[in-house]
Amino acid sequence: MKMTRWDPLDEIVQARETLRYLFDESLTWPGRFDFFHLDRSFPVDIFETSEAYEIDAALPGIDLATLLVSVTGSTLTIRAHNRRDHREDSAGSYIRQERMTGALSRVITLPSDIDTDRVRSVYDQGILVLFLPKKEVIKTREIPVQVGGTLESTAVSSERP
Numbered sequence: 001m002k003m004t005r006w007d008p009l010d011e012i013v014q015a016r017e018t019l020r021y022l023f024d025e026s027l028t029w030p031g032r033f034d035f036f037h038l039d040r041s042f043p044v045d046i047f048e049t050s051e052a053y054e055i056d057a058a059l060p061g062i063d064l065a066t067l068l069v070s071v072t073g074s075t076l077t078i079r080a081h082n083r084r085d086h087r088e089d090s091a092g093s094y095i096r097q098e099r100m101t102g103a104l105s106r107v108i109t110l111p112s113d114i115d116t117d118r119v120r121s122v123y124d125q126g127i128l129v130l131f132l133p134k135k136e137v138i139k140t141r142e143i144p145v146q147v148g149g150t151l152e153s154t155a156v157s158s159e160r161p
């Protein structure tokens with residue numbers, strides 16, 4: 001029998017994740033009343049390379065005219081609206097409605113700033129794919145200091161008042 005070491009933090013992390021899941025589900029469970037008028041979220045996959053982030057966001061059935069993607073610094077914002085035609089029929093009624101409708105939004109803070117001039121996106125078969133290149137990191141350059149002597153430069157006039 002293999003013995004495993006007990007770590008109390010594992011149980012705390014698991015309890016925190018369970019509570020987070022229960023809280024999230026209680027606010028977004030289909031069919032419940034939305035007293036708070038909260039925006040709903042959607043799942044994303046984020047893949048990072050040394051040069052960029054690639055984000056796949058599941059947004060099936062959205063109205064493309066309402067899709068808004070913006071980037072400020074390292075913060076990505078995705079907003080859209082999902083609508084469903086309400087069916088009025090005297091011969092029957094819904095016994096279950098699970099597809100969420102309304103405003104969808106997601107704000108994601110990435111570890112690095114984004115080069116907004118090179119961002120690309122495509123929406124196909126319900127998936128929004130974003131290619132977000134990282135902004136080049138400004139490197140610090142050490143400047144050697146000369147002790148004694150004179151500073152010679154074409155930019156500095158040799159005549160000083």
